[in-house]
Amino acid sequence: MSPRAQVYILAALLTLMGAGLTIYKNVELGFPLLPGEYRTVWTIEAKVGFTADGGPAKAALTLPREQRNMEVLGETFSSSGYGFNIIQEDDEYRAVWAKREASGPQSLFYQLDVHQTPGAALEQPLDMSTKVVKPLLAAREQEAVRQAIYSLVDTARQRSSDTQTFTTELLTALADRRNQDGNMIFGYYKDRSFVDVALLVLAAADVPAHRIRGLYLEDDRRRMSPEDLLEIYDGKRWVVFEPQTGSPGVPKNFFIWQRGGKSLLDVEGGYNSRVTFSVISNDVPARDVAMLSTSQEKEALVDFSIYSLPIEQQSIFKLILLVPVGALVVVLLRVFVGLRTSGTFMPVLLAIAFIETQLLTGLSIFVLILILGLWIRFYLSRLNLLLVARIAAVVVTVVILMGAISVISYKLGIEQALTVTFFPMIILAWTIERMSIVWEEDGPYEVLIQAGGSLLVAVIAWWVMTNRYIEHWTFNFPELLLVLLGVIMIVGNYTGFRLAELARFRQLVR
């Protein structure tokens, strides 16, 4: 295979790999493609309160199960003086607080951060019991209620085609105040809630159903009680219904806490027990959400990446990951434009210094050091020093200059100039040395051209590297480096003309 074909195949593979990983991280792990994306994270706090008898006390709270449309980012429990553990009980998780002696009002907290996964469909597991226990309404005084229930069921059945539409019909009929049968039923079950009655009627209609407890996520809500939804089995899967309106599907922003009719809270050794919820929403950068949710799943891609490093190293890498971008800029400017610079990748190092110093400060400091350095270097060249010694002397001079610039400008109140330390000293010394040779051999005009070219490339590289999109992509999607590598390989195969050559060879056309 010819080298050129190899380059294209390799570049295509690299690009595919990099793009694939990027898309995976974006779609599956939720890393945002654009900077500045925020996600809403809900902080839900469940407060268990009861009055203890004075003896041993134990409180058990059912915890929400994992669900597809809500991602749990983290949970905390607070229970001063209580022993705490989580137990599994019939595929439900329960938080259990226990204490040998407790008296008076007690408060226990469970807090969790959830993030609503946009677009993810809610698929409830099928493992709930579909057994229906028909209500026993055999007694004489229950005859009227029984009649009402079955009349309601029959009407709804006539007006529907399947279990889902039947449930909707039934629930709207129950909620309708003008419905005689409905009023009759509610009249009999005065002390029962709407959902209780609905469950009863559904059972009479032979539809498997149970209760769902949960919360509507709305910002800044306090002391909320859990709300109930209905879930029925239509023969194939479980469908959630909003009981009052009878519409199928989980309402927007509804966080399911518990499925099935078991108790939410059990307290032993206390009374007046209740659980209340408060909800706060926070806007959190999308990347942090993605980091939190994936670290729980132990994604190898995230676990063995830069994000597993300490924050300080991460911020260094943030800079290092920009170097390839600068290198690409240099390659493009060389191959397509034909700009000449002093030292191939020196402009990239300059650009990195500019990132730290801000552009104008950086430019003026660089020019100042270059001029002073050249001036001193001209004197040094008259002293007949060996090359290595002379460059070392220039390095020392550059360091002294940097110190002097820092101190003097600080005294003058120009604190920006303190960033002078970010300039790579050795590179500066070599640049000064090379420039002075160019001066001697080709004259000051050539120095101006080369220094100008280097600065121009450095400024363009700086401009690209400080672009917020580029910054975001290099740090959050380091696998894009593979794409970059592919691009550089393809550019390395470009055999067309450079922009400068279109001017250089123009006489050949005319």
Place this chain on the structure above:
Amino acid sequence: MHLSYLFRGGLVSPFALNRRGVLGMNARNVNYIARYNDRDKYPIVDDKLNTKRQAKRYRIPVPELIAAFETQPSRRRVMGVIEPLDKFVIKPARGSGGKGILVIVGRDGDDYLKPSGAKVTALDIQRHVSNIHSGLYSLGGKPDRVMIEALVDFDPVFDKYSYEGVPDIRVIVFRGYPVMAMLRCSTHVSDGKANLHQGAVGVGVDLATGKSCHAVQHGVRIDQHPDTEMRFSDLEVPDWKELVRLAASCYEMTGLGYLGCDIVLDRRRGPLLLEANARPGLAIQIANGVGLRTRLEHIEKMDLEQLEKGVDERLAYSMDYFAAEPMD
């Protein structure tokens, strides 16, 4: 490159350049240098001492080597070599682009004279030797070797076409076939240097006859030398066939497929190989007013048998096939 000259007159379309068979830098690097020049042969041309040694083996005439310093020489050693000399050239063995070459054409008491007439002291020469040795002029700053060469006794034929400087002839040899040639004449503007982008005149030389066919300064076509006002149409390189044969035989000497040979004319010895270059520049196209690519592609199309021919056959073929079109 002089910016004002570069951008005066604007840009031309890359398609037009392509039609004219012009070779660009990227295409040169990828299609010719990388493909036809083996890395392991570079040291032969990149180190001028190696070139000299190899040239001797192939009986290719070169300027006489007076001395070479492998290590940092003592002051006395340098003086011992240059003291008896009137004219000499100090060069770095691995210098690039003509950097670090010091030409001494005469003495003025204790001082030495440069071609421009400027005086150089013995101390300056010492420092120059020391600079070369520290790698100031070599690629990547690697320590270099210093060579002292006899100054070529230039054939006076070019005297009127060159100002203060050394005229040399560059021949591009592709797979053993000479494809294009030019003469570089220094000018007052170029400060005695033969670099085209510094204002030297590039004179395209017809491969068939050794006569000038085109001349360019600063990218603009000219008819006479800007300083001496000599007409280039009268210029003819003596010993032309011998010179092109020398260039063609550099293919066997170096083994490089894409090669630039820099040749000077000595009054007594005829053409001498000054240096060979594995990455010859593209200015030769401007000097000739003709693109290189068409010629290179013609040779690429040759069959194996044709490519294995001897120097004389290749020479005859090139001088016939690449003859310049009549001047307009």
